[in-house]
Amino acid sequence: xxxxxxxxxxxxxxxxxxxxxxxxxxxxxxxxxxxxxxxxxxxxxxxxxxxxxxxxxxxxxxxxxxxxxxxxxxxxxxxxxxxxxxxxxxxxxxxxxxxxxxxxxxxxxxxxxxxxxxxxxxxxxxxxxxxxxxxxxxxxxxxxxxxxxxxxxxxxxxxxxxxxxxxxxxxxxxxxxxxxxxxxxxxxxxxxxxxxxxxxxxxxxxxxxxxxxxxxxxxxxxxxxxxxxxxxxxxxxxxxxxxxxxxxxxxxxxxxxxxxxxxxxxxxxxxxxxxxxxxxxxxxxxxxxxxxxxxxxxxxxxxxxxxxxxxxxxxxxxxxxxxxxxxxxxxxxxxxxxxxxxxxxxxxxxxx
Amino acid sequence: xxxxxxxxxxxxxxxxxxxxxxxxxxxxxxxxxxxxxxxxxxxxxxxxxxxxxxxxxxxxxxxxxxxxxxxxxxxxxxxxxxxxxxxxxxxxxxxxxxxxxxxxxxxxxxxxxxxxxxxxxxxxxxx
Numbered sequence: 001x002x003x004x005x006x007x008x009x010x011x012x013x014x015x016x017x018x019x020x021x022x023x024x025x026x027x028x029x030x031x032x033x034x035x036x037x038x039x040x041x042x043x044x045x046x047x048x049x050x051x052x053x054x055x056x057x058x059x060x061x062x063x064x065x066x067x068x069x070x071x072x073x074x075x076x077x078x079x080x081x082x083x084x085x086x087x088x089x090x091x092x093x094x095x096x097x098x099x100x101x102x103x104x105x106x107x108x109x110x111x112x113x114x115x116x117x118x119x120x121x122x123x124x125x126x127x128x129x130x131x132x133x134x135x136x137x138x139x140x141x142x143x144x145x146x147x148x149x150x151x152x153x154x155x156x157x158x159x160x161x162x163x164x165x166x167x168x169x170x171x172x173x174x175x176x177x178x179x180x181x182x183x184x185x186x187x188x189x190x191x192x193x194x195x196x197x198x199x200x201x202x203x204x205x206x207x208x209x210x211x212x213x214x215x216x217x218x219x220x221x222x223x224x225x226x227x228x229x230x231x232x233x234x235x236x237x238x239x240x241x242x243x244x245x246x247x248x249x250x251x252x253x254x255x256x257x258x259x260x261x262x263x264x265x266x267x268x269x270x271x272x273x274x275x276x277x278x279x280x281x282x283x284x285x286x287x288x289x290x291x292x293x294x295x296x297x298x299x300x301x302x303x304x305x306x307x308x309x310x311x312x313x314x315x316x317x318x319x320x321x322x323x324x325x326x327x328x329x330x331x332x333x334x335x336x337x338x339x340x341x342x343x344x345x346x347x348x349x350x351x352x
Numbered sequence: 353x354x355x356x357x358x359x360x361x362x363x364x365x366x367x368x369x370x371x372x373x374x375x376x377x378x379x380x381x382x383x384x385x386x387x388x389x390x391x392x393x394x395x396x397x398x399x400x401x402x403x404x405x406x407x408x409x410x411x412x413x414x415x416x417x418x419x420x421x422x423x424x425x426x427x428x429x430x431x432x433x434x435x436x437x438x439x440x441x442x443x444x445x446x447x448x449x450x451x452x453x454x455x456x457x458x459x460x461x462x463x464x465x466x467x468x469x470x471x472x473x474x475x476x477x478x479x
Binding site for chain 2 (some may be wrong): 020107165166170176203
């Protein structure tokens with residue numbers, strides 16, 4: 001579509017093309033952390049088992065093993081229905097819980113692994129009016145969580161930098177004829193919701209990448225523009241996986257899994273840019289491994305991440321961080337662990 | 353001008369669209385993407401793909417609807433359609449039951465989770 005209206009220089013900035021944006025329905029954001037104790041490697045599988053026991057789908061999950069934090073998103077209606085049971089399950093685990101509701105997830109796609117897309121999306125986290133809680137990547141998408149009533153505002157802010165194709169799908173789900181027939185007009189069919197009882201979970205495939213660099217940058221939110229400028233000028237043009245969240249005391253944490261050579265250059269560039277600024281922590285972890293399992297529909301199926309965590313715990317395998325975003329699971333681990341994870345998870349996941 | 357054949361993938365699972373696109377491109381196909389049935393129909397009119405890979409359960413216009421419309425339209429009925437369906441051996445594990453054995457005019461189907469190599473075979477057989 002051509003816009004023939006006169007526009008200012010600032011408006012003429014080239015927008016990046018997206019395939020679409022979609023909004024989730026109302027969700028609850030739950031952040032769980034050990035209450036004044038060291039993280040226990042078994043916490044994750046215990047937490048996830050508490051949800052799986054009551055057939056609660058976890059639509060997004062983010063795990064930081066070092067801190068022992070687990071960030072979960074679930075449908076608001078599931079939380080309302082199962083809250084008492086879930087709390088009874090989690091109570092004995094001695095966890096601090098932060099609950100925010102209602103929140104929503106904005107999913108934009110495809111990111112194409114392009115840093116220029118990522119930089120513009122992370123930039124939204126600097127706007128306190130948008131209140132972005134966290135970001136994560138799947139194979140195709142970037143997912144931002146914010147307050148439910150800020151989804152439209154967040155999409156509008158995105159569209160200052162991105163364009164959508166003409167005739168793109170609406171942001172909110174609109175039922176099809178099949179939805180109406182099957183649900184009797186009640187709304188959406190969820191293809192696989194809470195109906196899986198497989199001993200082995202069918203997936204599309206898995207991919208193990210080794211020798212990657214994990215770059216973690218933690219900084220005061222006021223520095224966001226400068227950090228992003230540094231990243232966008234660093235020569236790093238692709239990422240394999242990312243996550244971002246607000247940390248304590250107004251700080252923000254971004255982690256990226258990237259090609260080692262380009263990543264080293266990006267980190268050197270950031271360090272050069274910020275010198276010895278104490279406010280900015282840049283950590284690089286070399287020879288990291290990234291294991292990806294692809295769906296289907298993990299976000300609509302209870303117990304998938306629980307099965308993965310239990311298999312890894314059973315094999316005493318520790319990973320650095322994990323994310324279940326979109327229809328995939330990403331697991332990040334140190335050198336040599338990826339193959340072991342793949343082997344341990346072979347009992348749980350199968351490619352038909 | 354490229355002599356690659358254009359395959360249109362229509363599915364609201366954006367990760368699957370991406371995975372299929374990567375696989376198809378590795379097999380030297382050009383790929384167009386759409387994320388629901390209405391957007392898919394627009395892409396078909398604009399780009400006239402050589403084949404359509406079509407999910408069944410999608411917002412706005414489901415795969416059955418789109419398939420019926422295309423196969424009953426003289427302009428498009430010759431474009432092969434491969435349906436992606438969560439039925440087959442997964443009946444017990446989904447709450448979607450293929451509408452009690454509904455038949456479609458699609459040229460072929462692939463059960464989900466998809467065997468990508470099998471899908472590539474079916475795509476090539478239908479071109």
